[in-house]
Amino acid sequence: MHSSTDGVPPPMVVKDLSTPERELAIPVIIDSFTGIYRWHAKRTLQSVSRVRGAWWEGELVGVSMLELLDPAVGYVYYLAVRSAHRRHGVARRLLDDALELFRSSGARVVFAAAEEENTASLRLFESRGFRPTEPKEPGWREGGLGAWGFRSRMMVVSGELLLGLRLSPEPAGT
Ligand SMILES: CC(C)(COP(=O)(O)OP(=O)(O)OC[C@H]1O[C@@H](n2cnc3c(N)ncnc32)[C@H](O)[C@@H]1OP(=O)(O)O)[C@@H](O)C(=O)NCCC(=O)NCCS
Numbered sequence: 001m002h003s004s005t006d007g008v009p010p011p012m013v014v015k016d017l018s019t020p021e022r023e024l025a026i027p028v029i030i031d032s033f034t035g036i037y038r039w040h041a042k043r044t045l046q047s048v049s050r051v052r053g054a055w056w057e058g059e060l061v062g063v064s065m066l067e068l069l070d071p072a073v074g075y076v077y078y079l080a081v082r083s084a085h086r087r088h089g090v091a092r093r094l095l096d097d098a099l100e101l102f103r104s105s106g107a108r109v110v111f112a113a114a115e116e117e118n119t120a121s122l123r124l125f126e127s128r129g130f131r132p133t134e135p136k137e138p139g140w141r142e143g144g145l146g147a148w149g150f151r152s153r154m155m156v157v158s159g160e161l162l163l164g165l166r167l168s169p170e171p172a173g174t
Pocket of ligand 1: 090121
């Protein structure tokens with residue numbers, strides 16, 4: 001795989017995985033998660049609205065699982081990259097793709113959860129402007145990043161940080 005630093009963009013294709021194609025993501029999940037996360041990621045793979053796959057030379061090397069929790073609120077359930085293909089910009093490409101999809105569908109905020117210890121994931125999201133949210137901060141409708149009403153659907157568990165990114169301001173007068 002080309003390095004992301006040699007100036008040559010990797011010849012990668014990012015596209016939707018249809019429902020039958022989602023099975024192809026199982027090895028990516030097994031490679032990326034253990035325990036309860038693996039179980040939940042497999043379950044989410046079948047139930048989530050949108051799964052995007054990053055293909056490189058005919059191989060599915062990474063996936064994202066995306067949901068709109070509200071027309072204005074996007075959620076990245078999972079991002080996962082085959083271990084042999086990490087640190088080549090696959091996740092960043094999937095995240096940029098997700099942000100573009102959410103933005104073009106009208107989302108104003110995007111959330112994602114990451115384990116406090118998951119440096120790779122935290123750095124990835126922070127590199128695109130996400131920041132940790134506070135449970136008590138003003139809600140996203142008030143211009144903050146409080147995820148009022150959504151935390152249970154997001155399945156944020158103890159030991160995880162909820163990260164948020166504002167894509168556009170709340171419309172005036174709402
Ligand atoms: C987190 C994960 C998706 C990153 O995938 P990746 O394709 O290797 O990430 P990228 O190459 O696009 O990296 C983008 C940025 O993320 C950060 N990053 C990625 N891996 C990192 C690591 N191991 N250590 C520190 N920072 C890391 C860096 O800021 C990196 O930018 P840089 O390469 O310019 O320094 C991958 O490690 C993975 O699948 N992990 C297991 C599943 C998981 O934890 N998913 C996230 C929570 S749902």
